Amino acid sequence: MSSQVPVKATVPPSAAAYGEASIRVLKGLEPVKQRPGMYTRTDNPLHIVQEVIDNAADEALAGFGSRIAVNLHLDGSISVEDDGRGIPFGLHPEEGVPVIEIVYTRLHAGGKFDKGSGGAYSFSGGLHGVGVSVTNALATRLAVTVWREKQVAQLVFSGGDVIEPLTLRPAERAERKSGTAVRVWPDAKYFESAELPRAELIHLLRSKAVLMPGVTVTLSTEKTGETLTWLYKGGLRDYLQQSLLAEPLIPLFEGAHHASSHESENFAEGEGAAWCVAFAEQGQSLRESYVNLIPTVAGGTHEAGLKEGLFSAIKAFIDMHSLLPKGVKLMPDDVFGRASFVLSAKVLDPQFQGQTKERLNSRDALRLVSAYVKPAFDLWLGQHVEHGKKLAELVIRQAQARQKAGQKVEKRKGSGVAVLPGKLTDCESRDLADNELFLVEGDSAGGSAKMGRNKETQAILPLRGKVLNTWEVDRDRLFANNEIHDIAVAIGVDPHAAGDTPDLSNLRYGKICILSDADVDGSHIQVLLLTLFFRHFPKLIETGHIYVAKPPLFRVDAPARGKKPATKIYALDVAELQAVTDKLKKEGVRDPASLSISRFKGLGEMSAEQLWDTTLNPDTRRLLRVDHGALDVEATTASLTKLMGKGEAAARRELMELHGDAVEIDI
Secondary structure, eight states, X not given: OOOOOOOOOOOOHHHHTOSGGGOOOOOTTHHHHHOGXXXXXXXXXXXXHHHHHHHHHHHHHTTSOSEEEEEEOTTSOEEEEEOSSOOOOSBOTTTOSBHHHHHHHOTTOSSOSOOSTTOSOSSOSOOSSOHHHHHXXXXXXXXXXXXXXXXEEEEEEETTEEEEEEEEEEOOTTSOSSEEEEXXXXXXXXXXXXXXXXXXXXXXXXXXXXHSTTOEEEEEETTTTEEEEEOOSSXXXXXXXXXXXXXXXXXXXXXXXXXXXXXXXXXXTTOEEEEEEXXXXXXXXXXXXXXXXXXXXTOBHHHXXXXXXXXXXXXXHHXXXXXXXXXXXXXXXXXXXXXXXXXXXXXXXXXXXXXXXXSBOOHHHHXXXXXXXXXXXXXXXXXOHHHHHHHHHHHHHHHHHHHHHHXXXXXXXXXXXXXXXXXXXXXXXXXXXXXXEEEEESHHHHHHHHXXXXXXXXXXXXXXXXXXXXXXXXXXXXXXXHHHHHHHHHHTOOOOOXXXXXXXXXXXXXXXXXXXXXXXXXXXXXXXXXXXXXXXXXHHHHTTOEEEEOOOSEEEEEXXXXXXXXXXXXXXXXXXXXXXXXXXXXXXXXXXGGOEEEEOSSGGGSOHHHHIIIIIOTTTOOEEEXXXXXXXXXXXXXXXXXXXXXXXXXXXXXXXXXXXXXXXXXX
16 A cells, blocks of 8 residues: 655745735836737838828828928937827826827827827828837837927937927028928847838838829938839829739739718728739739828738639629539639739728738728628629620639649548547538638537528537536547547547647648637637647647637627717627727717626527628638747646646645636626
8 A cells, every 4th residue: 555745835935025015006008018929020120111101101191291201210210290280288287288299208199099080190001009109118218309389399208208408489480381290219129130121111212102193202321322212193003003013914003092072971981092003924922001101011801802802703793604613613712812902991990900901901991892892893894794704714824723623632531530429510612721620519509509600611510518628638538429429520630649640631720710709608618629730739739820800799880970980899708898889989989888888698699791700701800819828838737737636626726716706706
């Protein structure tokens, strides 16, 4: 008989010293200095300079400026000048501090929050009010000069702090009437390289000139004495023609449409898009999109709207002329894959992914751009039938090549593949890059998902109840559980251990997505499935194939307010619900009783349309890729052992006692 020796737990000194004084509150611009990567790109200072350029461009976009001048100085500083209205420098009515000082020293302060009629900036990229304040925080020196109301104001900062207070003097007769000049010395310690990427800066400035016909943009370099000037009057067409590397198959398709006051029931007045599209049989594509002059290098919902509009129009043209061969099914990428484009969207209240604004997330932007592009392309194809048929031939060839490649993949799998589970509703495509499998909690939600999915690329596998905790289950016993057996057969990969080199050639889906209710039980199911994949399919996590879908917990039905029509807004959790209601109050919803707030008890309560819009649609859903995050594999293993191990009840209890107060339960 063996005896057990009790082990005494030791508390490290750092844990023993943890108390009220351990909690630190970061004030002012300290958060930016502590974690600059949360607010800007840190590979080089271009983005913090771009924040200043964007402010000058917003003045021109609002119709108050016609010149933007950028100067690269010998001492490594960069100055940006405009002839806009100039930043106000009087005292703020509530803060009692000069407005210009607030703009450069306070996060979430600026003139771009008021997006309604009469706001200083109806259409701008500024959204969070952290732009130039981040520039200021990450600069050894920043000097601002403003010409406004026949006065000249000057203010100098260092590391975000005022070192030369605001001074005012009368403007001399020869000086400009209004405008702003900002000179910034980026602090090299915050960036991997202190050098500005010249090619990217030139591209940025050139695109600003293209998107603002009539505005002169210059770049001067003191070291070489060189000055580049851009002034475009031909707009997007000239820019695209000069940038194309291959001869277009058909003439360029260009257009623009912005909502008028008569269309305000659908979109706010002034919202819309301008575009120019070229199609080529081969060659590298040029794809550039902008929202309120902000370059969105990662695309977003406005690009998805252009894609949807082009595809819907050409598909209708092909159907009308009976051009589609039997057995060929068109996909949006068959059209979009050979398209080069420049897209400039105007959105009243843009929602970006992150402060760097590289991707637009506004769901309304998809509908906005698509609603204007499709009818314009329908008309263009009707007026240019021969060109339309040439494009249709290209699209059909792309679809045939895609389907042929899919058939080759199917043959390589051979006849040795296990019979797929009966409850799996598979997708039609065999393209690994596009295919997605959703592991759905419950048959009810599975039914809605089957009706709401994209049958071409999305497969549904409903799971009954909670999956087995597989943390301590031997690999050769996994298939005794029917749910796990069905998951393994559906994805086409055998269980394996960390460090193994499993055969992924039979993998059937590029994305394997866990879709469960937005409640405690749903979170438990997520953990059980993540445990399964981490323990027995680690290569799928390592290669980025595992995802978690984030369905919303609330739906808010908001009445019409101002120029905004009645809308349905989804909120992920209580915090986001509060943010939505606060935003609606700012937009004019004064009576909270006019808001209808519904809570989804589960995915099964969602209609197929709601499930598609919030969770399945690639353009509007929230999908998180699973990786180890800040932890390494060993640390993740230790954490999961504590959470899922059968003999770890004491460790779990200690964990709950330490962190139980941090858990928020929403009932």
